[in-house]
Amino acid sequence: MEVNPLNIFFVKSDSKGDRLLFRYPYTTENKDESKQKKFGRHNPYAINSAEDLLQNSQSQTSNICKGQLSGFTDEMLSTLFAVKAELCNRKFELKVNDVRFVGHPTLLPYRTNKDDTAAMILINIVFALQASASHSIVKCYYDLSKRLGKALRHEEKRCSYLTEEMKIMLAAHDEVSALDSEINSGENDDEEENSRHSVSSTTYSMDNRTNNVPKSAFHLILQRSSLARSMKSVFEELSSTGIVQVRINKWVLLSFCLPHKAHQIHNRGSIIEPETIDKCVQRLRPYHGILLMVNPNDLLASIPLDGSPALLRLIKLYSPLKSLQTLAIEADLTLTQAFQLTGHLVYWAKATVIYPLCEGNVYVVAPGANIHINSPLVDEFTKEFPGLCLLQMLSEFSLPAPLWYVSRGAWGARCGGRPARLVAWLLRRRLLLQLHTYVQFNSPHCPHWPRHPHAQYDGKEYFCEKHDSYYQSNSVSFSSLNQVQLNVPEPVEPRESINTFPDSDEDYPTQNNLNQTDFSHTKPIVIESEHTKYDKFHEVDSANHSFDDGIDVVDGLLKPNVNGCDYDTTKKIQKKVQGNSVDSGISNNLNGNGINGTENGHVNGHTDTKDMDVKSLPSRLSDLSLKESDNVINRDTSSDEDKFESDVDVSPRLRNAHATTNGTEKKNGVSLNLKLQSEMSFQSPTVWSAPAGCDAADACRVPSDPPTTESLLDTFTAEERAVLATMPASENPGDLLLLAQLHKKGYFRGEQHLEEIMFMENVSRSQLMQLLDKFKDVLITFETEDPAVAMLYPY
């Protein structure tokens, strides 16, 4: 295992010179073994390579022998680790063949015996690792060395701990060497010479000497010195669990975790780097939950007395059924705090991130799951759940089905109808992986997707780094593989087109066929004046918006932060529209009109909902619908007309719903949520969408721009509307509006799964499923894992 340390060294260097005071482990393999190694595996048929042109050419390539360090003498190491003063207090990294030494040389003042004049001493606690260990492992070891150095500096300052310990160690060294030279001095000289000169010798001169006498110096030190014992336990804890909890001098508590190792306690063979955990924490959302890997009571007991009370509360209230948001509210934490604590727990391998357990979850067997028939998991499982067989259980998860469906099977009854514990067990071992359904809005006539998802590339197309470079270098791997050399088309504007599916020739407008086809049905390319026109509308928009705000404040129904969340979404839309108009060439001069009209509509909508005055609606709406229909006529897609009218008619109701959702007083929400949680312990945690959640979600999405307001349907481009109009489902205005609303908020970009939409938007699963079914021509669903959760899985 490249994660484990090979050795730990403690070196000092002061005015009296450098010395390796302690190392662990210090026993080496006995000489028989090393001899065996030399002669044992010698192929009698091998040709002796007598062709050694170079002098003493048997150069050594490995310093690791049977998992232990070999080929270094203590004197040599101490000179290597006793660095010059210029290199102190910074990272020390030295690689010799396949061994990497890492440490943090610490320079500290210490009191010499009698006079109080402080001399400087350098100590270096060095870890020897396999050179193949990744950089993040090395970094962790460096950090540990640094912390040990700091702890020692502190203890030296407080009570001269280091001085005392060093005295003990030096005394033991002197004692042994004195004893040694008394007993057999002559004998060992040769051997020592040997081991010094032949590098391949696997014995240490120090140990050679001490092998003959009953005690080695390091053995003595280990008995006498508490510091040596601390180092020993550091080494042993690193090798066994990766979690170090050592009290230096019974005073300074040193807690350290090597996540690469610690995560292997629960899942052998999975190496999780701290960088992965950071990334995972960044992607955490309020609907995520945590699953503790250990018993919560044990965890509580293992937390030191000065542990954060927030963490304690979180663990006490923990349940795998709760979302982080619920936990945060219950434990009286902010969401960010809850995220940080989660990251902390994950780092220390105490928890993993999941989507809270609920019966609607779909699980499949994880690709990296260990399903060997003799794996220890099989026995562990049978011990935990008598009468059940792990492999049989896993085969039940071969098809993606909701948990309630799976648990109706044979085993459901046997585990007492409570599959939560069982699934939690399987999730802890990373045997199961949850699948989510993602939805992608597909505008059939516009193959040019990238414009939709984010408007953040102002007129530029988005390339991910990899493919960008492909195109830059013009060496397209796949086209060449395909033996086809196509001219890579330049970005082309999507054309507005008719409702029916055109010939497939046309629908991917490469430059070539664009040149061939007539432009009769494409609109002229954008003119500069259009742009300025939009700028004007901008100003109007912002003015309107501020007015909007005013209303909110007066009415006091909507909280400011709720509004802010509205803001974000509208901003986004505005940006999108702008993007469309400026660079996409959907530049019908009526669009401006449209914006104007719909904007009115939006403001109206707001006021209406707030006043709950539905009666005043029709007049204004008719106004709006007139404008809209104008639009539509000019666009030659007259079929849109009634659709739009009907939409607008309905909008207030839905808006109303939306507003109340967002506007719910937080306290109400809390109590409601708590109640719900306590009542239905095994329910989906998607009860309401709190402002905090919205904020968090919105903040993740898109950078903001000057805000405007837009009608919901304007989130669709003209072609999309045309296509929608042809669908029978659009007849039902309620469905259409829900679609538009969700689309507007960006839920149909394949980034948020159904559960997230349910959580954020307070819609029920059945509502969503119906919607997906009705609009299945434009909504493509795909099932895959949540990347934030899947990150912690081994692949």
Added chain:
Amino acid sequence: MMDGNSKYYEGCGQEGPIRCIFLCEFHHTAGPRITCQVPENYISKDIFDTVSHYIIPKVQLQRCTLTVTLLGSKILGFPVRIDNKKYARNAYYFNLCFVCDAWARTVHLEPLVKKLTEYLLSMELETEWLSKQSMSGDAKALNSLMQQVMQDINSRRMCTLTVGTTTTHLTVVRVNSDPAPVKDHQVPVFLYSRQSFVADQWDLTTNQILPYIDGFNHVAKIASLTDVEISLVRACVQNLVYYGVVTLVPIFQYCAVYSATPKLRQLTRCVGLQRQCVEFCARSPRQLPKVSDLFRMYAGMSYGSTVRDLCRRMRPQELAINERKLVLFGVLEGLIRRVYKFPVTLHNDNASLRSEHSQCIARTYNGLVCLDELCCQGGLTASQLEEQLERDSDVIFIVK
């Protein structure tokens, strides 16, 4: 120095250029010192003094590759000592060091340093070239040699040195961990254009199997098509995998199951990926499929639905999509992943009893071998094998 660039941090895993090459010797009176350095004064005297005992180390560290990371740079060396009465102090110590930035990966340079050092060593042993160079004061030949190494390695990753009548070749070889053993049912695919593949660089067997590596033939089939022993094919393919020329993908079958990965959403936004996908998956270059159709196909891949089901439902031939290429592209780009089916023998008491009696009939499946591999071993079709296994009540399937 590129310290300011955030892309290059320690541990980023990228290779960096050689910043400096210097030769360091142990002078009999002055101690360790730099004889010759390219470019001049990259390593200052002060810095050198602080690190000199890692560059001219104690006896036991001679002939070890040493890498020391200090003060923002990495120094690689291979210290050498020549014992001979003719030198002052009866020995000649030298070390030729490469200096790189601290963030750079340098493992691949280690063999290079070693080889170059051994070249200098042999010249020193034969003609005392090196010690004469250092005596001469300006060390012109050595200087130009180091200059050449640095330039050529940084720009072309290979270098040919000629001094007098001797020649040596240096090449940077990528150091990768050994690839997993190749299995018979796996399919090799070229990762880059076949045209840029220089056939002369490879051995005869590799050249023989090359034309059959088309992304669809699996190893066993290649072996039978080329009439090459299958273990040789495996070895060749493994070698190609090591050098990153090919990668291995699962075999295409209509009964295979794939699942979309989170990376699939890349297809909705990266234009470059879309174009590649459209070009690659087209049935004919004249008629390109639609991105949305391609996406729909990928999105339809999930646990429990085979490629056959998908093709029946979506009719890719009408959409101008070549479904084989579609799957290949998806796997290569990581948009989809293969979902394997593993037969597992349950540990019943009966089973163990029976296996004692008739071991060859009831074969145990330990959960490590997927159906593909079994089919390939037994020369059965997937449906035949599945039928056969389903009759065995002790065998269950786990899909992952």
